Amino acid sequence: QKEVEQNSGPLSVPEGAIASLNCTYSDRGSQSFFWYRQYSGKSPELIMSIYSNGDKEDGRFTAQLNKASQYVSLLIRDSQPSDSATYLCAVMRDKIIFGKGTRLHILP
Amino acid sequence: DAGVIQSPRHEVTEMGQEVTLRCKPISGHNSLFWYRQTMMRGLELLIYFNNNVPIDDSGMPEDRFSAKMPNASFSTLKIQPSEPRDSAVYFCASSPLSGANVLTFGAGSRLTVL
Numbered sequence: 001q002k003e004v005e006q007n008s009g010p011l012s013v014p015e016g017a018i019a020s021l022n023c024t025y026s027d028r029g030s031q032s033f034f035w036y037r038q039y040s041g042k043s044p045e046l047i048m049s050i051y052s053n054g055d056k057e058d059g060r061f062t063a064q065l066n067k068a069s070q071y072v073s074l075l076i077r078d079s080q081p082s083d084s085a086t087y088l089c090a091v092m093r094d095k096i097i098f099g100k101g102t103r104l105h106i107l108p
Numbered sequence: 109d110a111g112v113i114q115s116p117r118h119e120v121t122e123m124g125q126e127v128t129l130r131c132k133p134i135s136g137h138n139s140l141f142w143y144r145q146t147m148m149r150g151l152e153l154l155i156y157f158n159n160n161v162p163i164d165d166s167g168m169p170e171d172r173f174s175a176k177m178p179n180a181s182f183s184t185l186k187i188q189p190s191e192p193r194d195s196a197v198y199f200c201a202s203s204p205l206s207g208a209n210v211l212t213f214g215a216g217s218r219l220t221v222l
Contacts, residue, residue, distance in 0.1 A: 032209055043199060043213035044151070088151065092209055095164055096141070100150030 003027060004091050004099035012105045019076040021102050023089030026070070032092040033065055035074045038101065039085045047087075048074065079106045112214035114200050120220045126188040129217045131200030132181055137212070138205035142175055142185050145216075146196045157183065158205055190221045 005024050013019040021035075032051055036044035048063040050056045050072070056063045062075040072091075076083055086101040113132040121127055133140050141156040155165040157177045165175070172191070177183040187194055197218050201211040 043216050045213070046210050049210060095153060095156060096209065096211060097153065098151040
């Protein structure tokens with residue numbers, strides 16, 4: 001079983017709508033969870049980090065964590081064309097492991 | 109701060125040649141990570157260092173790969189001999205040892221082995 005799983009997409013969302021990105025992980029000992037955004041040809045950059053169950057909001061972004069279900073999600077409200085990118089879920093116990101990413105396409 | 113600096117940005121070489129990728133982490137960051145990214149396998153952790161000491165190299169694909177961190181401001185990833193399947197983007201990232209464990213990535217080195 002792959003350690004961090006994400007739907008590869010592409011996920012197409014109309015501009016202004018909510019984009020919902022999901023991630024599951026296999027290691028129950030994982031303690032830190034991250035979402036990175038990667039534009040084509042660029043390096044990943046951190047959007048959100050979350051460490052405890054529940055929701056964490058930062059501007060248009062909300063990260064959600066459910067450790068019992070081993071599930072992490074990222075919601076992007078009021079989606080903009082500039083949000084079109086690949087979103088990488090990352091999980092850490094002693095080292096940081098990435099999923100393969102979900103390609104998000106915001107339709108103007 | 110200039111961020112994480114990697115060189116070269118692009119490298120094209122022939123099978124069997126030695127390749128050396130270089131990384132300068134952010135000053136004050138104690139942890140350094142080498143990742144490899146391909147379409148098929150995504151972003152894979154190859155090796156990471158804490159305070160210049162290799163902690164986990166279980167992701168290094170085989171003996172052709174080696175990494176060193178002789179001091180806090182410099183690391184190398186070497187492939188000898190290189191093979192076409194090594195073609196990928198190699199990222200270096202650094203983070204503070206304590207705290208939020210947030211990675212800052214360099215721009216990457218795109219390696220093509222012919």
